[in-house]
Amino acid sequence: MDKVAWQIAVLFAGSTLGGFYLGGYEWLRFFTYFGSWGTIGIALAALGLGWFGVQLLTFCHRKQIHSLYELYYVLFGEAFASSLSVITHILLLGYTGVMLGQQADFLLEELSPLWFILLTIAAIFFIINRWRWIVTATAISLSVGLLLFGLIFTAQSHVPIPSLGYQLNVNWLIHAVFFLALHFLIGLATTLPLALRASHERAVRMGAIIGAGIFLLFTMLGQAILLAHWHDAHASVLPIKQILVQMMPGGDWLLAILSLLHGGVIIAALLYSLTHPIATRQHLQMLPLIVVMLLAIFVFSLLTLVVPWSMSAIASAATYCGMFLMGWYVWKHQN
Template identity: 30%
Template structure:
């Protein structure tokens, strides 16, 4: 492969990773609840999720190129047909907006709790960074993730190596949940995150177009996610069940590493939230801007961020509680249709 293809593959992979990870991943809560609680089965669950990330994520990228899709709207129409796709689009818009609100609220809390800065300041600074990144289009998202994701991976690898060194690769005994549940949990984790990732992977496929580059990029992203999941899961398993007492288990794992590394962790946590935020806002923007002239784009992005800012002030727990399961079912349906034989997929 040429150097340009390799560079683009890495950019795709990093963007894939940056879209999937977020506050839940960075804090360790997602990994703990979806994988660690299943003990030894957690590693098999991670393998299943990684295979789905590679298979389904690769299909999204390739279909984005094939359909010349500027947003996930074209993919939904292809899979569900024009009439049903309208309802699917509505659900996805609501969910992307909901996760955007959650990410902004998380950033505000991060600034408040760790830097003793006003909640609103953290949100506004992140909104400004999001706006200027998205105004650069897909290239802005690729560039941001090319910086953020390697730092995230380095920190997770550090936590893994530090844990392995201090424990001699010994893990605590985890009394697993019912053995059959680990598979459902692994598939649910992959489906939910692939549903969110479609907002970026589909137009990214259209942006790059080259099949080999897209396939390699999807593999890079999946393997990277797998490495991060395995490293974090091992560290959490080692300190189980103590980690169940912490809202941010990863912060507990790094709490003995000195003030500098704790500060770096907080900045990485912000980066992970930011990478998910720009993906969600880009997905919302690409869908809402399509019917309007291009010059309306900046105004619509400002309206999306401003609306999310005001909603984030009143909290989002109840909305997430009710919408996340619905979006999980929708994402599972989307993943199933993507895995279905090609001649059945084409419905529009």
């Protein structure tokens, strides 16, 4: 496989899963609550990620688009490009911050004050070493995560398959679309700069498809694990932690270390993707920009402590932003 295609696949999979996927909260909320319909929702979300990934990343490769600002410039025109780009940047940083705040509160309570510092150190380390280290670390993190999920899955004697009569409504489809919109926005923002490194569109297309396939593998494993432990984990904010603590001593520490690695590298990838085009276009140094964005993430992570409903509000705003971008692209493409 082409080197750039592999890089796109790894980063697209890692970013669409999310920096905090190991906790399992989003999978539980968007998919597992809906039983077998949630499993169908996972398949549809993976198909959507693959299709939109191929469409928009090849579009950016073809038009030589380096950043979200340039993408908005092409899709919406000069009048709206700057404001939409700023809003998207704020929402991405805000979502990262509120998810970080939630994870810090529940992953290891005794390390909660240090969690942001540890993630910041990890993120800066990967940013300094740029794409090669970021992609390699993402690949290692995904491999370890897959091994962990595989071990949990093989320890199960039975995975229940809920009846299709359970949750027989459209809520599962709505949640699948919401998940798709939110996580595609993160994946696009993170992976977009790599699309320009490909020598041809086929590499970009292959990377997006394989990345969506990796996403599908992880989410299906996660769905099976959560269904098998439904009674133990359905009310937990971090269901995978709940399962690991019951399975092995030190399970919470194992999850914390893996979450630190994956969260740090995905935050690094997102920040590098957001700051590098700005620094290049405005002739600025990257380090001050990265520090400002890290401070913004920190502020948003504290916001959840002061205003608990801010997490839902920011996540919803980022979701609608992604939905708007996908819908506008489809409309422009058809016209």
